[in-house]
Every structure is written in C-alpha cells, then in structure tokens.
Amino acid sequence: xxxxxxxxxxxxxxxxxxxxxxxxxxxxxxxxxxxxxxxxxxxxxxxxxxxxxxxxxxxxxxxxxxxxxxxxxxxxxxxxxxxxxxxxxxxxxxxxxxxxxxxxxxxxxxxxxxxxxxxxxxxxxxxxxxxxxxxxxxxxxxxxxxxxxxxxxxxxxxxxxxxxxxxxxxxxxxxxxxxxxxxxxxxxxxxxxxxxxxxxxxxxxxxxxxxxxxxxxxxxxxxxxxxxxxxxxxxxxxxxxxxxxxxxxxxxxxxxxxxxxxxxxxxxxxxxxxxxxxxxxxxxxxxxxxxxxxxxxxxxxxxxxxxxxxxxxxxxxxxxxxxxxxxxxxxxxxxxxxxxxxxxxxxxxxxxxxxxxxxxxxxxxxxxxxxxxxxxxxxxxxxxxxxxxxxxxxxxxxxxxxxxxxxxxxxxxxxxxxxxxxxxxxxxxxxxxxxxxxxxxxxxxxxxxxxxxxxxxxxxxxxxxxxxxxxxxxxxxxxxxxxxxxxxxxxxxxxxxxxxxxxxxxxxxxxxxxxxxxxxxxxxxxxxxxxxxxxxxxxxxxxxxxxxxxxxxxxxxxxxxxxxxxxxxxxxxxxxxxxxxx
Amino acid sequence: xxxxxxxxxxxxxxxxxxxxxxxxxxxxxxxxxxxxxxxxxxxxxxxxxxxxxxxxxxxxxxxxxxxxxxxxxxxxxxxxxxxxxxxxxxxxxxxxxxxxxxxxxxxxxxxxxxxxxxxxxxxxxxxxxxxxxxxxxxxxxxxxxxxxxxxxxxxxxxxxxxxxxxxxxxxxxxxxxxxxxxxxxxxxxxxxxxxxxxxxxxxxxxxxxxxxxxxxxxxxxxxxxxxxxxxxxxxxxxxxxxxxxxxxxxxxxxxxxxxxxxxxxxxxxxxxxxxxxxxxxxxxxxxxxxxxxxxxxxxxxxxxxxxxxxxxxxxxxxxxxxxxxxxxxxxx
Numbered sequence: 001x002x003x004x005x006x007x008x009x010x011x012x013x014x015x016x017x018x019x020x021x022x023x024x025x026x027x028x029x030x031x032x033x034x035x036x037x038x039x040x041x042x043x044x045x046x047x048x049x050x051x052x053x054x055x056x057x058x059x060x061x062x063x064x065x066x067x068x069x070x071x072x073x074x075x076x077x078x079x080x081x082x083x084x085x086x087x088x089x090x091x092x093x094x095x096x097x098x099x100x101x102x103x104x105x106x107x108x109x110x111x112x113x114x115x116x117x118x119x120x121x122x123x124x125x126x127x128x129x130x131x132x133x134x135x136x137x138x139x140x141x142x143x144x145x146x147x148x149x150x151x152x153x154x155x156x157x158x159x160x161x162x163x164x165x166x167x168x169x170x171x172x173x174x175x176x177x178x179x180x181x182x183x184x185x186x187x188x189x190x191x192x193x194x195x196x197x198x199x200x201x202x203x204x205x206x207x208x209x210x211x212x213x214x215x216x217x218x219x220x221x222x223x224x225x226x227x228x229x230x231x232x233x234x235x236x237x238x239x240x241x242x243x244x245x246x247x248x249x250x251x252x253x254x255x256x257x258x259x260x261x262x263x264x265x266x267x268x269x270x271x272x273x274x275x276x277x278x279x280x281x282x283x284x285x286x287x288x289x290x291x292x293x294x295x296x297x298x299x300x301x302x303x304x305x306x307x308x309x310x311x312x313x314x315x316x317x318x319x320x321x322x323x324x325x326x327x328x329x330x331x332x333x334x335x336x337x338x339x340x341x342x343x344x345x346x347x348x349x350x351x352x353x354x355x356x357x358x359x360x361x362x363x364x365x366x367x368x369x370x371x372x373x374x375x376x377x378x379x380x381x382x383x384x385x386x387x388x389x390x391x392x393x394x395x396x397x398x399x400x401x402x403x404x405x406x407x408x409x410x411x412x413x414x415x416x417x418x419x420x421x422x423x424x425x426x427x428x429x430x431x432x433x434x435x436x437x438x439x440x441x442x443x444x445x446x447x448x449x450x451x452x453x454x455x456x457x458x459x460x461x462x463x464x465x466x467x468x469x470x471x472x473x474x475x476x477x478x479x480x481x482x483x484x485x486x487x488x489x490x491x492x493x494x495x496x497x498x499x500x501x502x503x504x505x506x507x508x509x510x511x512x513x514x515x516x517x518x519x520x521x522x523x524x525x526x527x528x529x530x531x532x533x534x535x536x537x538x539x540x541x542x543x544x545x546x547x548x549x550x551x552x553x554x555x556x557x558x559x560x561x562x563x564x565x566x567x568x569x570x571x572x573x574x575x576x577x578x579x580x581x582x
Numbered sequence: 583x584x585x586x587x588x589x590x591x592x593x594x595x596x597x598x599x600x601x602x603x604x605x606x607x608x609x610x611x612x613x614x615x616x617x618x619x620x621x622x623x624x625x626x627x628x629x630x631x632x633x634x635x636x637x638x639x640x641x642x643x644x645x646x647x648x649x650x651x652x653x654x655x656x657x658x659x660x661x662x663x664x665x666x667x668x669x670x671x672x673x674x675x676x677x678x679x680x681x682x683x684x685x686x687x688x689x690x691x692x693x694x695x696x697x698x699x700x701x702x703x704x705x706x707x708x709x710x711x712x713x714x715x716x717x718x719x720x721x722x723x724x725x726x727x728x729x730x731x732x733x734x735x736x737x738x739x740x741x742x743x744x745x746x747x748x749x750x751x752x753x754x755x756x757x758x759x760x761x762x763x764x765x766x767x768x769x770x771x772x773x774x775x776x777x778x779x780x781x782x783x784x785x786x787x788x789x790x791x792x793x794x795x796x797x798x799x800x801x802x803x804x805x806x807x808x809x810x811x812x813x814x815x816x817x818x819x820x821x822x823x824x825x826x827x828x829x830x831x832x833x834x835x836x837x838x839x840x841x842x843x844x845x846x847x848x849x850x851x852x853x854x855x856x857x858x859x860x861x862x863x864x865x866x867x868x869x870x871x872x873x874x875x876x877x878x879x880x881x882x883x884x885x886x887x888x889x890x891x892x893x894x895x896x897x898x899x900x901x902x903x904x905x906x907x908x909x910x911x912x913x914x
Contacts, residue, residue, distance in 0.1 A: 168628055238668025292757060293865070304755075304756045305744040306757070501629060
C-alpha cells in the first residue's frame with residue numbers, strides 16, 4: 001500500500017498560478033510516498049519496539065465520537081476508499097473500518113501474526129497451492145441488510161481486475177487463472193472463480209502455485225461488495241458515493257464531502273457480526289475523518305485542541321513525543337533501502353561483491369536515523385521487516401556499520417584489481433528527506449573508504465526512470481507492505497517478474513528465483529518462511545545487492561483519553577477497538 | 583454601450599479559447615505521463631497493464647486534436663469529470679464557486695473599507711504620525727508572505743490561545759469549514775464568522791495595503807487639482823469637497839484595481855485556500871495540476887478566467903458612472 005506524499009504543494013501551486021496567469025495574459029514527497037521526516041538532529045529517541053503484543057482493553061467505555069486529523073491529512077491526494085480502487089494507506093483506514101475480508105491477520109503478537117478466517121469460516125488448498133476453496137460464514141451481512149454470499153466476492157474480484165475500473169491494484173487479479181485477461185479487457189468474467197451460493201463456497205483456481213494466496217485475499221481488492229451497490233456503481237469508481245461504499249465492517253458510511261476538504265463520517269454498523277478478537281460491537285458510535293490540506297495544518301489544529309489524533313510533521317517528533325501519547329515506537333511493515341544496479345559495470349556483478357560489502361558496512365545507519373528521523377526508526381537487519389510471517393532478525397551480515405572491516409574488504413577488492421575511476425552515483429527521488437540520507441552516505445563513503453560519490457536527484461517520475469536498464473548504480477528504494485507476506489517483499493522488489501517495475505536494481509539471480517519459486521509452492525508456513533529467508537540471505541549475503549537502512553515506525557499522536565489506539569504492523573488501525581473516555 | 587459590451591464579450595470568448603489552448607498544450611508538454619500519475623505511480627511503478635487500461639479509459643491514446651475537441655466540449659458544457667476522483671465538474675463548480683465568491687466578497691469588503699479609509703486618512707493627515715504609522719504598517723503587512731502570516735495567525739489565535747486558555751470568544755479555529763452557516767448564501771453565522779475572519783484577513787492583506795497606498799496617492803493628486811481648488815474657492819464645505827470632488831476623482835484608479843483584484847481573489851486565492859483548508863476553486867485547480875487531472879484544470883481555469891474577464895468588464899462600465907468624461911462604445 002502506498003503511503004502518501006506529505007506536505008504542501010508549493011511547486012504545483014506556483015505552476016498553476018503561472019499557467020493561469022499566462023492564459024489570462026494581464027493578471028497580476030517526497031516524492032516517494034513514504035513518510036519523510038525532515039532534517040533534525042536530536043538525541044536518539046527510544047527505538048521502536050520491534051516485537052509488541054497488542055493487548056486491546058476489552059472494558060473500554062462505549063459510545064462517543066472520535067475526530068481524526070491523522071489519516072486524511074493530505075486531502076488533495078484522496079481519490080477513493082472503494083475497496084477495489086483504494087490506493088493509499090491513509091484512505092484504506094476508512095476502507096478497513098467499513099469492510100471485513102475473507103481472511104485477516106491477528107497481530108496480537110506483532111512478530112508472529114496469525115492469518116485467520118474472517119468472513120470465511122475456513123479455507124482449503126490443494127497440494128500444489130493452485131486451488132483454494134473458501135467456505136463463507138452463513139451469518140454475514142452488509143450494512144444494508146443484504147446477506148453476504150460467495151457471489152459477492154466473485155463480482156468484487158472481477159470488478160477489481162476489470163479493464164474498465166483500471167484499478168492500481170488490479171494486477172493482483174493476475175494471481176487468479178485468466179486474471180490477466182480481465183486486465184486486458186478480453187474477459188469480463190472468470191470461470192476460474194466458482195461461487196456456489198447454496199453451498200456457500202468460493203472456489204478459486206490460480207494462474208500459478210501461490211501458498212500466500214489466503215494472505216493476499218486479506219487485501220482490500222478482495223473484499224466483498226453489495227450487489228445493490230454494484231448495480232449502482234458498476235465498474236466505475238471515485239471518491240465517496242461515486243465508488244462502492246456499502247460494507248460489512250464495524251462501521252458504515254454516513255457521509256463524505258469532497259475529497260480534498262471537509263470530512264468523512266462513519267457510524268457504528270449494528271449489523272456487524274464481530275471481529276477476530278471476539279468483540280461484537282465497536283466501542284465508538286462515530287468516527288469523523290477530517291480532510292486537511294497537509295500534515296502541518298492538521299497537527300496545528302490538534303495542538304489548538306481540535307480532534308483526537310494527528311500525524312506528527314517532519315522535524316517535530318521529539319517535541320511531540322514529549323507532549324503527547326504517540327505511536328513513534330510502534331514498528332510498521334515498511335523498509336527503506338538502496339539497491340545496487342545488478343548489471344552495473346562499476347558496482348554490479350560477481351567481481352564487485354567485496355566493493356558492495358565495503359560500501360554497505362561504511363554507511364552509518366545510526367547517524368542517518370538520528371539526523372533524519374530523530375532516532376525514531378529501527379535500524380534494519382535485513383529487508384523484510386518484523387511482523388512478516390517467517391521474519392528473523394539479523395539476517396544481514398553486512399548491515400552493521402563497521403568502518404575497519406569496510407576498509408579491509410575494500411582494500412582486498414582493490415588488490416584483486418578493482419578500481420573506481422568516477423564518482424559513484426547515488427540516485428534518489430528529489431524532495432523529502434532523501435537528500436539528507438544521500439548526503440550522509442556520501443560523507444560516510446568519503447570518510448571511511450575515500451570513495452567519491454555524487455548525489456543524483458531525479459525530479460520527475462523517479463520510480464519509472466530509475467527502473468530502466470542502466471539507470472540504477474546505487475539507487476534509493478522503499479516499500480510499505482501491501483499485505484503481510486514475505487513474497488510481497490521478495491517477489492515484488494527483487495523477483496525477475498518485477499524488473500521494469502519495482503525491482504529498481506533489476507536484480508536477476510537464478511538461485512534467488514529458484515528459492516522464491518519453491519516458496520510460492522510451499523503450503524507449509526514454516527517451510528515457506530525458511531525458503532523465503534534463504535532467498536533473502538542470498539540477496540543480502542551472497543550477492544550483496546542491497547543496502548538495508550531502516551524499518552518504519554508509526555508517526556501519530558493522540559489524546560490521553562483515547563484507548564486502544566495502536567498501529568498494527570500493516571498500518572491500518574483496528575478502529576473497532578478504539579475507544580474514548582468522556 | 584451595448585456595442586461595447588458585445589465586443590468585450592466576444593473578446594472574452596476569444597481569450598478563453600486562447601487560454602484553453604495554452605493550458606491544453608502545456609499539459610501535454612509536461613514530462614510526466616498522466617496515465618502513470620492517475621494509475622498511482624507516485625509511490626511505486628504501476629504495472630504496464632494498469633497504465634494501459636488507464637490510458638484507454640481516459641482516451642489518452644487518442645490523437646491530440648481529438649483530445650482537444652473532446653476536452654473543449656466537456657469544458658464548454660461543464661460535462662467532464664475528474665480523472666482522479668470522478669466528481670462531475672458541474673458539482674465541483676456548484677460547491678466551490680460559492681465558497682470562492684464568499685471569501686472574495688468578504689476579503690474585498692475588508693480591502694475597500696480598511697484600504698480606502700486608511701488611504702483617505704493618510705492623505706488628509708499627510709506627514710502626521712497617523713500617516714507615518716499607516717505607511718509603516720502597510721509596508722510591514724505587505725512584506726509578510728501569505729503563508730507566514732496565515733501560520734502566525736493560526737499559531738497565536740489557535741494554538742497559543744488554546745494552550746493558554748484564552749476565553750472561547752478570543753480563540754479562532756485553525757482550519758476553516760466553509761460549507762455551512764451562511765444566511766442568504768453570503769452572510770456568515772456567528773460560528774461561520776470565526777472560520778471566515780482569518781482567511782478573509784489574509785486574502786485581503788496585500789490588496790488592502792495596495793488600495794491604501796493607491797488611495798493616498800490619488801487623493802493627494804486630486805486635492806491639488808484645479809477643480810478642487812475652484813470648489814474650495816466657491817466656499818463649498820470641506821466634507822462636500824472631499825466626497826464630491828476629491829474622493830470621486832481619486833477613486834477611479836482604485837476602483838479599477840479593486841475590480842481586477844476581485845477576479846484575482848476568486849480564482850487565485852490558492853495559497854490562502856490551501857493554508858486554511860477553504861474549499862474554493864483555486865486550491866482545487868492547484869491540486870489537479872499536481873495530479874495531471876486535465877479536466878479539472880481546464881474547466882475550473884476557464885471558470886476563473888471567465889470571472890476575471892467579467893470583473894474587468896464591470897470595471898470598464900463603472901468608469902462611465904464615476905467619470906462622465908469617459909464614453910463607452912468607441913469614438914466617432
């Protein structure tokens with residue numbers, strides 16, 4: 001799920017003024033989408049709790065209204081909270097309050113999430129993980145009273161993959177057999193999804209083995225939709241009631257103003273049948289999501305006594321933490337790293353493994369964390385963050401800052417004939433805090449190894465530009481999990497299938513591919529985790545193709561009288577648990 | 583007069599078409615691929631199949647002339663919808679234009695009352711302490727960027743006031759809510775007034791300074807003219823000299839400025855609207871530009887340009903009322 005760019009749109013504002021002024025004739029992050037705090041140096045705040053237990057209070061007071069200033073604090077980017085069209089983590093806070101999916105992760109132990117059936121009663125897979133049968137619970141209904149049948153999932157999935165909807169996440173339907181034909185418009189419905197409303201079963205045949213599919217099915221694209229709503233909206237979408245809005249979650253939509261101002265109001269859904277933890281009724285009566293132009297304004301409103309939560313703006317983490325309850329220690333499923341260009345003639349290939357080891361060990365991750373994130377992020381020991389099933393700490397051999405070892409390995413590389421004849425190119429998407437990160441890396445390389453490096457900011461379409469052949473020598477990347485599976489990191493970021501997409505370093509290693517293919521077929525959770533981990537170890541320690549830097553943490557403050565406000569690793573708050581003391 | 587108005591409307595339509603064409607061409611000259619932006623390319627690379635579907639869905643693969651005509655028709659009929667949010671633009675205009683007009687009207691009232699009265703007082707008490715104070719004050723206000731002024735106002739009347747427990751009446755909301763609390767569409771309720779005051783003050787700040795300075799200068803010029811001296815020589819009372827002879831002549835350039843400025847306030851209050859979260863036209867166009875949302879950029883820009891043009895036309899007509907020497911309709 002994409003995190004929104006935060007901040008004001010000054011260049012866009014000025015550009016528009018210029019455009020209109022020119023037309024009238026006589027008139028007077030980021031960039032990447034991840035949270036990008038600014039350049040502030042303070043003492044290191046407490047590190048995130050990598051593993052936590054989410055113990056929700058069950059005796060919290062019932063009733064009341066929660067006014068949120070944190071989730072829609074970049075209002076101009078809002079496009080839809082329709083489950084098949086939602087793009088950002090912020091908007092999906094509404095989606096997940098309005099809907100429940102077939103499956104859901106229980107994050108009671110954040111480092112050992114357990115995938116559980118939710119609207120499904122159970123699921124079964126065939127031996128090679130190509131066919132799944134979900135049995136749907138009989139008592140489920142939408143907030144409009146319409147019963148939930150397997151066919152509500154079938155129409156939702158076919159809508160999600162349809163060419164007409166052109167959903168950003170429509171490609172997930174390619175996991176389903178012939179799903180690619182939905183995407184190209186040659187099919188409107190799929191025989192590979194069989195909904196038996198009498199037997200209450202949904203049988204899905206996949207395009208290839210994928211043992212992660214039940215986890216993938218927890219993603220909003222796979223949420224069920226009401227037939228009445230579908231008849232009204234069809235394969236179109238938009239903000240508010242221009243999209244699908246009738247859900248089956250703990251809350252239902254009461255109203256939504258325009259996408260970039262005003263508010264979205266949710267009220268308790270009395271037809272909700274309960275969640276994973278056994279609760280039958282959400283605590284709050286009402287949640288109002290205030291739409292604001294930027295994080296700074298929303299936070300200022302919070303400081304002026306409005307609302308119950310807000311996102312902390314860049315550079316104010318320490319001050320905010322001193323004043324308010326916050327989620328700064330709560331680890332989420334985001335990872336920040338740099339890729340080495342796999343085929344780059346200077347740093348790529350087998351002959352430069354030692355150079356890559358030296359570079360990785362020369363980077364002072366703690367300095368970056370203090371300078372840029374006020375010490376709030378967790379120094380990563382691999383790519384895949386804690387909270388992903390199969391995760392183990394300290395996978396990476398070369399992620400510890402070790403100047404002496406870096407110098408030694410660099411000298412060995414030079415002795416073997418390695419020589420740099422031009423400054424290394426550190427590419428990043430211009431804006432946000434990436435520049436400070438890159439400048440720190442540049443200084444580290446010079447100080448530790450004597451290597452000259454040149455920051456290479458890219459203004460427009462960074463992810464598209466840098467994914468092209470030959471574009472990435474050392475290039476910034478980052479990822480926030482779409483769904484909590486190991487494959488969402490390994491396949492989407494480093495798989496051959498993701499070259500020209502999000503595999504920015506164009507990593508293409510046969511042994512890695514073998515490992516992830518085996519993992520995708522493996523239905524045993526433990527064995528699958530082992531296989532993915534072996535793939536990650538190949539990436540980190542044998543081919544040394546990435547420089548992991550840090551894992552993300554929460555960035556919100558909330559009032560003292562708010563109960564159960566916690567950020568599970570996937571970032572979407574369990575709104576049914578949130579309560580408010582009067 | 584009728585010929586003049588018809589000619590000006592024709593000229594306005596040509597200007598609008600020119601403006602539309604320039605915006606349309608500039609949109610296609612931008613380096614980013616709109617399909618990629620619409621497909622959600624900001625944080626990651628959307629798959630090629632998704633980009634292709636978006637391209638087809640929004641006819642971005644049609645030839646440029648075809649797209650030009652399609653968008654022109656949608657713009658003229660207000661029949662388009664946002665690429666990003668699918669709001670029908672006619673609804674966007676219905677909700678946002680009144681908000682922009684309300685803010686502009688109240689800002690203009692501040693501009694007119696404070697600006698003209700300050701200018702007149704400064705001119706009448708030339709070189710007095712009051713004149714010096716107003717000159718300094720206006721210089722300071724005009725030097726503060728709108729963003730900073732807005733931030734300071736919010737910080738003092740919102741955050742500081744809350745944290746120091748100022749009485750409720752002295753506290754102002756940090757963010758605006760423009761859609762509720764209006765009588766007859768333009769008169770704010772007491773609650774709405776609290777939301778309106780700060781954005782209106784910020785929007786009016788620079789213009790008020792200009793009006794004050796302009797009024798002072800033109801008042802001083804007019805006070806030294808022959809007809810004013812004659813009026814005084816004829817023994818007219820000073821109040822009558824001031825209102826009938828000095829101020830009326832002095833106001834001609836001021837009215838010109840205010841008229842043009844009104845059009846500007848409606849469409850170009852981008853910074854004020856953005857900072858205070860005021861849902862008007864300007865902030866919406868700005869957002870649309872950053873999202874490659876062509877229908878929104880084109881249609882709302884044309885609305886803004888049309889308002890600007892109409893404001894100019896009204897200014898020209900008002901000349902004739904203020905100054906009988908001016909005759910509209912062309913010379914013979």
